[in-house]
Amino acid sequence: MSEVAATGISVLLVDDHPIVRQGYRRVLESQGDLHVVAEADNAAEAYGAFKAHDPDVVVLDISMPGASGLEAIRNIRARSPRARILVFTMHNEAVLVKAAFGAGASGFVTKSSEPSAVVHAIRSVARGERAMSDDIAHVLAADSLSPTGSVLDQLGEREIEILRQFAGGATTEQIATHLNLSVKTVQNYHYLIKSKTGARTDAQLVRLAATCGLTRI
Amino acid sequence: MSEVAATGISVLLVDDHPIVRQGYRRVLESQGDLHVVAEADNAAEAYGAFKAHDPDVVVLDISMPGASGLEAIRNIRARSPRARILVFTMHNEAVLVKAAFGAGASGFVTKSSEPSAVVHAIRSVARGERAMSDDIAHVLAADSLSPTGSVLDQLGEREIEILRQFAGGATTEQIATHLNLSVKTVQNYHYLIKSKTGARTDAQLVRLAATCGLTRI
DNA sequence: TGCAGCTCGGGCAAATTTCCCGAGCCGGAT
DNA sequence: ATCCGGCTCGGGAAATTTGCCCGAGCTGCA
Structure with missing residues (x-):
């Protein structure tokens, strides 16, 4: 439960729904080692907040269709390649997942995951590991088995x-x-x-x- | 801030995303007068949980379009017409809103609303009033200018x-x-x-x- | 008889679609 | 270094469709 330095993990929360954001904040902060240092409600703000706070992990909800979410990932990584970005969304289409990792995301977790899986994923990406929820792994696995040129x-x-x-x-x-x-x-x-x-x-x-x-x- | 009995308002939370649910729970419970007495992650469970706990307000996220959310509303109201149901979703299409109210919902709030607007809406429907967020009101207003019907x-x-x-x-x-x-x-x-x-x-x-x-x- | 609603189409301005085009950018191949 | 190809972004202009108004013939119904 504490493979991390005593200072804990700083998190930037990006989600376009205020109350959802506030909910995440409470869930994460109840963990003790996770600290939400900033929030943003769109891609542009996300980049600004990242520059300002340099968080250990960015938890990014590209809930609205990919929108500029992929762009945000690229922007952040372009600025600081050591950035760890965990995509956290309700979408589970293989295309989106691959696009996110391609853009530089470190993890991809769906909202249908257990809260414990989410915080676990945050800790994983903070350690520099790649993380994804079980359902995403299944989607990617199934996708890789179908040579169907979609x-x-x-x-x-x-x-x-x-x-x-x-x-x-x-x-x-x-x-x-x-x-x-x-x-x-x-x-x-x-x-x-x-x-x-x-x-x-x-x-x-x-x-x-x-x-x-x-x-x- | 406390037009409600000292016992507060009991809430049943329905959302298919566990962590989102947990987030809401924390936001609502931090209000003092709101108590989440049960959670459910789909329409069927929602009905069972309603029967078991008879909450003052059901906060229902029909995140998937049409889906069985409307059905859940109808089921609950069929059983107990005094049930207060607040739909809480990211969708804001007029058809959906009207369908929800038509099915017996007491309120409709989008996730882009401020958390304060959401808790306010919960208190409103608990008092038996109808509630909706500003954006929904605008959507309905615009829509009502051309009487579409079901x-x-x-x-x-x-x-x-x-x-x-x-x-x-x-x-x-x-x-x-x-x-x-x-x-x-x-x-x-x-x-x-x-x-x-x-x-x-x-x-x-x-x-x-x-x-x-x-x-x- | 008369109203109401469906079906069918004309007309016409405004909007959109359909193609074709060029320009900038980037990554990969030569 | 250079070229090629693909993606992205938009302009232009003709063809088509939309949006909205209209009238006409038919039904069923009061």
Whole structure:
């Protein structure tokens, strides 16, 4: 329970829901060795808070579709490669998990995990180890056994993100705003995704996204 | 701050994420007058826990869309009409909100609300009042400016048929051909269906059709 | 008889989609 | 060092669709 220095582990909490954040804080701080030194409620703030507090571990909830979560991971790691980032989200799609690790995350834990598993993961990544919850391990394992060139493999990160939000019901303008892009660019991606996947209709696109686990219905 | 009996308010927490649940518990219990008497992590358990503990307020996270959250609300209310249920979720679609209230919820609060707004809402519903967070009020207000009604019941035969084919991935021309209609008419139906259901996007339409069992994915 | 609602389509301005294009960036191959 | 290819980002312009209004014929119902 205390493989860590007497000073404990400092944590930066990133989540866009205030009350959720406050809940995590209480759970983590009740552990004794975990100290939440800062909170942030979006990717931009996350980077600022990281620079300001240099925490041992960043617990990052990219709950909203990947959004700029991957970007935040890259930004933080670009600044300090020793940063330990634990992604903590309700999503469990293999694409997302691989993207997160690819971006430099040290761990990936779903919210369906037991609290004890989460704090254990935090301690693990603080020690420099890689960590993931059991369900994520299963998802990755299953995924690695299927040589199925999923349709999603032909799509870039941006394209997947936009497809996810679109399939989730978001408007073109909403997506543009969320991702800070021009409406025109989102429209172009929309078209590009359709031609890449061969979908002739928005409805087909949604079904595609659903069958690929990009969105649930 | 204490319009409630000295015994305080007993709460049943329902959320499918253990750590989130534990976080809420801590936030609520730090209030003094709120006591979490039980937790559940799915709709079925929620009903059992309600029967066993008869809490003043059920705080229910129907995180998955449609899902069985509404069913849980109905079950609980069928058993005890005086039950107070506060829906607490990250979703803010008007359809969902109306469905929740229609099923018997007393309040609807999004996770982007301040923690204080959440505990305030709990106290409100405990007093028998209706409660909702500001963002939900805005969504409902905007929505109510075009009286939509429930959902599929307001659609005519033709409309349902066209929605089914559309959600199945059919092109406007294909639908027109299949039904022997002019493209223009199909377009008009498309538009009509959107305005009737309140869907702003084709993707939302597909999701709607799917949750209504009109199409499989 | 008259109202109400579904079905079917026309019209037309506004918005979006569809393609095609170039530019910057980066990583990998030569 | 250089080129190539892919991703990202947007402009432009024609084609299409949307959004919203309209009228007409049909039904069932009061």
